Amino acid sequence: MLRQENEKLRAENSLMKEAMSNPVCNNCGGPAIPGQISFEEHQIRIENARLRDELNRICALANKFLGKPISSLTNPIAIPTSNSGLELGIGRNGIGVSSPFGTPLQMGLDLGDGVLGTQAAMAGMKSPLGLMGNDVQLERSMLVDVALAAMDELIKMAQGDSPLWMKGFDGEREVLNHEEYARTFNPCIGPKPAGYVTEASRETGIVIINSLALVETLMDANRWLEMFPSMIARAVTLDVISNGMGGTRNGALQLMHSEIQLLSPLVPIRQVKFLRFCKQHAEGVWAVVDVSVEIGRDASNAQPIMSCRRLPSGCVVHDMPNGYSKVTWVEHWQYDESVVHQLYRPLMNSGFGFGAHRWIATLQRQCECLAILMSSSISTDDHTAALSQAGRRSMLKLAQRMTSNFCSGVCASSARKWDSLHIGSLGDDMRVMTRKNVDDPGEPPGIVLSAATCVWMPVSRQRLFEFLRDERLRSEWDILSNGGPMQEMVHIAKGQGHANCVSLLRANGVNNNANESSMVILQETWTDASCSVVVYAPVDVPSLNVVMSGGDSAYVALLPSGFAILPDGHSSSGSNGNVGSKGGDDGGGCLLTVGFQILVNSLPTAKLTVESVDTVNNLISCTIHKIKAALTLSS
Known part of the structure; x- marks a missing residue:
């Protein structure tokens, strides 16, 4: 075999020498005149x-x-x-x-x-x-x-003294200077489609994560989704064009698809296919940029297949001492505003709906949570002292699934297969969906009905959040409280403030007996500069005891309900966050999303009835009415 290979190489060598000695003219294909041009030329x-x-x-x-x-x-x-x-x-x-x-x-x-x-x-x-x-x-x-x-565009837009940004009318929020932008850049994905509006924002924050860890999170679709669970409904890497150089993410380039959501049934999910490119610019300085690629659309077709486009967006990360980093985030979208409900257009126009400050706020909250959960010290709180580390992890995993299912029921993402219902008696501000569960152990078997709606509330976001998460006031709106205050049995902190936590609630007077089949309430609450959430689900005590002892939470069946509270877009709070990480008061009003999931019928042959839809519709309406009445009376 070696002899044969050697003969083959000799033959190729002879052919190459012959070709070098007889150069061919590139124009006519004939032999080049000796001395006319050099072989190199x-x-x-x-x-x-x-x-x-x-x-x-x-x-x-x-x-x-x-x-x-x-x-x-x-x-x-x-x-x-x-x-x-x-x-x-x-x-x-x-x-x-x-x-x-x-x-x-x-x-x-x-x-x-x-x-x-x-x-x-x-x-x-x-x-x-x-x-x-x-x-x-x-x-x-x-x-x-x-x-x-x-990448070139992101770097220029992230510069602190860039003329591409100017102060808004409130003196705090940064607004894109569109004239300067048009002079500086040629659109790398083509001109803006007819009827689209532009949304651009920039925010800088200090985060408890180093640049390498954040870059790895952003370049891994699953880890990216886990870091932004309330924002990203689904994320898939379609193709890896480059893995990077030298065993790092420097130069990594991949094609991705994601569904980005706002916790409201009145704002459609943004589905986008995009390139994600990562580059190290200096020691401890990284940048990750996304840009839409409208692939699969014929150039002669005036109608794009997506209702939005993501212009160069992403973050520049600078390492800081003690494991922190300074993150500058830029978001730049073009989208079809006609598909957004009138109630939410001020929030979209303000840039707070899908803007940079929401990404930074979520990143700060999630990294703070991870830092607390990874700490070796266990809280001295009496409510958590009895829980082992394995029990805490199982409880948090169950709460994570509960909140994820709540988001999918509100936003109708493709993460779970829902069938939409269109019933004339329901208003256009109500979304009703159904699905039949046969083999998912995380849900009760039968027909599951999900209903969600939104309403403007004439109170601040902080006040509404504090009211809904207070177990002592739960009887004023929750039928599961049996008409009395509830007691917190377990409290697992997920942030510095008491509001970011996972807890177990029970009605007062109920014995904490492991053999008792009564129900308790699993609840997760969190708030940051962009949103506040209260999600809960009734869980039977025997199943919960398995989880609290560190058992597998995947087999605990639950149906979540809850609330998402967003700014209304009219408040004076800017991107620097009068609404702080603890949910500071933004004044004025807020937008309340209410979502319920209920089991209609546990029989495999059951069918959905109009009465079931009316029941959940009345439940939502009654809950909203009770909340409004309680807040009005208290003021």
Whole structure:
């Protein structure tokens, strides 16, 4: 075998020598006249012709898939001399990226075994867009170009002294200077579709997480979803174009799909397919940028397949001492405002619905929670002293599933399969859905009905949240309280404030007997600068005892109900957060989402009836009426 391989190499060597001794004219295909051109110059001309052909094909692909040519491709493309990766920042596509951190940005992107454009680099790679043959190479080059332009835009928009931002009328919230933005950037994903409105925001915060841990979280779809559970309904990595360089996330590029939600049935979920690109800009300084790719839409079709687009958005992370980091977040969307209910348009227009301050607030709250739960010290609170670490983990996991199911019932994400009901007797502010559970042990078997609605409340968000989470006042609105105050049996802290916690509640006078089949209430409450939530579900005591002893919580059946409280968009609180991490008073009014899930019938052959829908509708209406009456009387 070695002899055969040696003979093969000798034959190839002879062919190469012959080719070198007889250069061919690139124009006519005939033999080159000796001395007319050097062999090196001849090879350069061949390479230039190949690059021109590649350039034309990339522009054609850009027209086909993005609906526009990539204008920067008209600039010369510098060919890298290293085989260790593609140094994209050195002249590629004319993107000269200057660093706000005082050092040039080395935009290296390792795409595999060699330089992009060689067969070795592209061998075995599949196409994110479903292309075949040589188009795979060009398609990936096009995606890299979009990612680089997005990173350049994010870095410039994140700079603290950037003229791209100016103070709003309230003197606190930053507003995008659209004229300056239009002068600075060429849209990397094409012009804004007709009828779309623009939403842009920026926020900076200190977070208990270091840059490497945050980058790993953002680049892993499952960990990203767990970090932002109330915001992200579903996240999937569709294709990994680059894993990064040197065993790190530096230069990682992937194609993703996500569903981003606001806890209201009146605001549709934002489904977006996007590129996520990660880059280390300096020691302890990372950036992660997202940008929509409207793939699968014919350029001649004026109607996009999505109702929103995410322009370059993401975060720049600076490491700080003691494991903290400074995170600057930028959110930039274009969306169809006509699908948003009038009640929520002020919140959307203010940028607080899907804006940067919501991402920062959620990140701060979740990282604080993780820091507390990872602490080796157990709370000295009498309510939690009896719980082991395994029992605490099982309780928290059960509460996490409860809150996730509540969000899916309110927002109708594809994370759970719901069937929407359209009944004439219900208003357009009420969402009613149903699903038949057969084999999910986390829900009771039978037909489950979910109903949710929203209402404006003439009280501050903090006041409403404190009222709903107070177990002593629960009898004023909750039929599960048996007409009296409730008592907190277990309290597991998830934040510095008493409001962020998981707790067990029972009606006063009920004996805490492990053999008793009475019900207790599992409840999770949290609040931050963007939202406040109270979610609860009745759970039978025997099942809960298994969880509290550290057993598997997946087999505990529960149906969650609860409340989400959002700003109304008219309050004076800015992105710096008059509404603090403890749910500070934002004055004025707020928006209350009420959601209930109930078991209609446990029989496998059962069918949904109009009476069942009327029952849950009346339950929601009665609950809202009681809350309004109690808050009015107390004032």
